[in-house]
Amino acid sequence: MFRYYLKLASRSLFAAPATTSLMVATIALGIGIFMAAVTIYYLMANNPIPHKSDVLYAVQLDSWDPAQAYREDLPEQAPWELTYIDAMALRESDIPRRQAAMHKVSLVVQPTRVDLKPFQAQARLTDGDFFALFDIPFVYGAAWSRDADDAGQLLVVISKSRNDELFGGEDSTGRTLRINDREFTVVGVSEDWYPVPKYYDVNNGAFDEPEQMFIPSGVGRELELFSSGNTNCWKDEDINSFEEFLGAECVWWQYWVELPSEVERDAYQAFIDGYVEEQKELGRFARPLNNRITAVEQWLEVRQVVRDDNKVLIGIAFLFLVVCLFNIVGLMLTKFLGKAPQIGIRRALGASRGAVFRQQLIEVGALGAAGGLAGLGFAWLALKGIQQLFPGFEHLARLDLTMVGIAIASAVVTTVIAGLYPAWRVCRVPPGAYLRLQ
Amino acid sequence: MEFGPIWRASLRNKTGPILMALQIALTLAVIVNAVFIIKQRIDKITRPTGMDVDNIVTVQSFGFGEDFNLQESVPQDLAELEAIPGVLAVTSSQHVPLSGSGWGTELAGSSEDGAPRVNGAQYFVNADAVNAFGVKLESGRAFTAEDVEYPESFGVPISQVIMTRAYLDALFPEGGAQAGATVYDKLGNPVTVIGVLDTMHGAWVGWDELENVMLVPRVMPVESNYYIVRAEPGERDRVMPQVEQTLLATNDRRVVKSLRTHSEIRDSSYQGDRGMAVVLAVVVSLMVMVTGVGIVGLASFAVRQRIKQIGTRRAVGARRQDILRYFMVENWMITTAGVMLGSVLTIAVNYWMVASFELERLDPLYVPAGVLALWLLGLLGVAGPARKASAISPAIATRTV
Structure with missing residues (x-):
């Protein structure tokens, strides 16, 4: 029966190609625009590390100005980053399974290959645990040790792409790399890693490319490296040297910990609260106690990684889809009622109301499926357009299989919902009405 | 009917x-x-940026190594860049306005404790900055070569600035403040406003205080800076490649990067x-x-x-x-x-x-x-x-x- 209904549906759809294409195009437009908006939203709101997102926490301590909150629009929040003093103090705790203090730095790389000019590059200054903390595998070598962090040894881990560029892709561990006019030793080559969003540091663009080089946290003291990310200071301090800057009430370090269970979580919260209480005795941390440890997904929400504009666009795209659906209901009503004589005859020949209803819904479903497929085309076009408008967002504007599935499924579902009323109307055609006229 | x-x-x-x-x-x-x-x-x-965005080229110089000294490099670079035919004016600056990167600070209109502070963006520039940005001086004077300082550390207080009318009015809400007014930095040091600009946009286009901007005549003891090169109308694209070549030829202890037109930077911020x-x-x-x-x-x-x-x-x-x-x-x-x-x-x-x-x-x-x-x-x-x-x-x- 299903195949017979499909045949009827295709006959009916091909009988009026203009109306059919208009309906398919309308569904396709609505679904295409909506899917494009949803795709971007879905990638922005992506969980970048699903298997660990509930054990990785960003640490915040409220070391800010007693006179005003860090963000006046978010008074309950603590600063996004930590001071150098606090980041170093937190490293003494052994509660987290893994932990890393970090910030972004600008370095100048002087390649030994004569065909490459010196270039400036962003790097991450961090602890050796960084790689295990965020699950970044190594191609060659391994991370540096805690001692290397403390001593500020001139070691570097480079990404696979950078290794291809600088060392032609061979195992470069043990080789030297000249950075900022100093000799660094390559200890490892990490796999290319591109988390979307760049959750471990969302400060200067949550969808930027991650750094391709990593150096031990102590190197900053050695080479007097400032952060190339955000540095915010509130206190009126006379800062005349790098040494004084390290001691200042300026926040510029991010801090991540891995706390495997509730127990460690509570212990760690108690630890940071205890630390801040101690510091209060010393005259720091004049604000009320407000220390936060926030898991990845909540962190991305707090940091408003998904922009308001994207939410507005989803809303508007949804309303556009609804308008398209209203339009289709109108078109289907016209079409189905046009078929009333034919339906009347089928009913008179013994087709039940249910059978007529089912048959119409199958026709509607076929329309929806065609609309969904064509909608994918529109979505693809829309995403291409968005890539043109937002260079640098290429990786946010692509269709994956999930989205293809969702697009077709939602096209069929919404079209069938839109078709319910017209199908119901047409199956109530009285069997005799059209016979008499003949 | x-x-x-x-x-x-x-x-x-x-x-x-x-x-x-x-x-x-x-x-x-x-x-x-x-x-x-x-x-x-x-x-x-x-919105008007106050600057001659369409004729400006910007470039970053990023020095490396022990023997690179920005404070020595800047005067030499400026002389070389100004000599390029078609260049109208040049200044060094630690950041480019409208670029999304910048340096914010706070000033107050009085030295009393608890005087309200106002946020603004500051640019460390050279004598010809007003010309190089193409901003309009409403009153007061522009910088001269004698005004430019080469401090040994970050902590040396600033003594004179040029600021926008918007910033000056925000510091003195009762209005009527003119060039010659005294404002105070975070540590309470007095700063003289020697000139007032009509309009100039700062670093972050999404920021409410975008129009609060001040220019400070100094070259900081750091490794990296930008040059703001303003070309004569129609000469920008011809001048652009020469800017990069000139800087590379002047000093090779640095990376010269981010050669961009100012309008490109503005467009990407918006x-x-x-x-x-x-x-x-x-x-x-x-x-x-x-x-x-x-x-x-x-x-x-x-x-x-x-x-x-x-x-x-x-x-x-x-x-x-x-x-x-x-x-x-x-x-x-x-x-x-x-x-x-x-x-x-x-x-x-x-x-x-x-x-x-x-x-x-x-x-x-x-x-x-x-x-x-x-x-x-x-x-x-x-x-x-x-x-x-x-x-x-x-x-x-x-x-x-």
Whole structure:
């Protein structure tokens, strides 16, 4: 029966190609625009590390100005980053399974290959645990040790792409790399890693490319490296040297910990609260106690990684889809009622109301499926357009299989919902009405 | 006019009209709000920056190694860059305005404890900065070569600045502050405002205090800086490659990067706003199109259903224009019901957007404008089918089916 209904549906759809294409195009437009908006939203709101997102926490301590909150629009929040003093103090705790203090730095790389000019590059200054903390595998070598962090040894881990560029892709561990006019030793080559969003540091663009080089946290003291990310200071301090800057009430370090269970979580919260209480005795941390440890997904929400504009666009795209659906209901009503004589005859020949209803819904479903497929085309076009408008967002504007599935499924579902009323109307055609006229 | 009969007639088959009215209501809500957002974004993108953005080239110099000294390098670089034919003025700066990177600070209008502080962006520049940015000095004077300092550390207090009128007025809310005024830095050191700029935009285009900007005549003891090179009109693209070559030839203990035009930097900072405006404009046009097609479709259906009645009316004396008017009025009534509901919906959607996101309240004048537009769309949509209806021959009434 299903195949017979499909045949009827295709006959009916091909009988009026203009109306059919208009309906398919309308569904396709609505679904295409909506899917494009949803795709971007879905990638922005992506969980970048699903298997660990509930054990990785960003640490915040409220070391800010007693006179005003860090963000006046978010008074309950603590600063996004930590001071150098606090980041170093937190490293003494052994509660987290893994932990890393970090910030972004600008370095100048002087390649030994004569065909490459010196270039400036962003790097991450961090602890050796960084790689295990965020699950970044190594191609060659391994991370540096805690001692290397403390001593500020001139070691570097480079990404696979950078290794291809600088060392032609061979195992470069043990080789030297000249950075900022100093000799660094390559200890490892990490796999290319591109988390979307760049959750471990969302400060200067949550969808930027991650750094391709990593150096031990102590190197900053050695080479007097400032952060190339955000540095915010509130206190009126006379800062005349790098040494004084390290001691200042300026926040510029991010801090991540891995706390495997509730127990460690509570212990760690108690630890940071205890630390801040101690510091209060010393005259720091004049604000009320407000220390936060926030898991990845909540962190991305707090940091408003998904922009308001994207939410507005989803809303508007949804309303556009609804308008398209209203339009289709109108078109289907016209079409189905046009078929009333034919339906009347089928009913008179013994087709039940249910059978007529089912048959119409199958026709509607076929329309929806065609609309969904064509909608994918529109979505693809829309995403291409968005890539043109937002260079640098290429990786946010692509269709994956999930989205293809969702697009077709939602096209069929919404079209069938839109078709319910017209199908119901047409199956109530009285069997005799059209016979008499003949 | 026969409003009563037309209204009652359309109620006899109300699904189509109701669907149409709902569609028009939603369309109104979306296009009014979207057009309002588009207008705001366009206003934001096109605000005057105060600078000669179209003729400026910027480039970053990033020194490395023990023997690189920016404070020695800058005067030499400036001399070389100024010598390029077609260059009007050059300054060093630690960041580029409108780029999204910058250095903010706070000043106060008085040295008393608890005096309110005002945020602003600061740029460390050279003597010719006013010319190099192409900003307009409203009063006071520009910097001279003697003003430029080469401090050994970050902590050396600044003594004189040029700032924007907006910043000066924010520091002295009672107004009337002029060049020569004294402001105070975070540590309470007095700073003399030697010049006042008409307008100049700072670092972050999304920031409320974008117009609070000050120029400080100094070269900091750091490794990296930018050069702001202002070319004579029409010379920018010719000057651009020479800027890079000149810097590379002057000193090889550095990386020269990010050679960009200032307009490119501005455009990329406004990328999100421009993109939003374009996307919304596309959605609005598609929506108008879909609704327009819907109106044509519904009107054609209404005409087709009533061919016999139209013929009968014509046969008993109705003129062509009566038929035409009937369909125009019917459609106008549906559209009107739609826009009435739509006006309420428009305000509701705007209320939701204001409450959920940082968007502004809708200018109420946009609603009647949208209503007019949809009335027009409705009349345009129905015109074709109504003309066809009026062409139906009276003779049709005499035929059976």
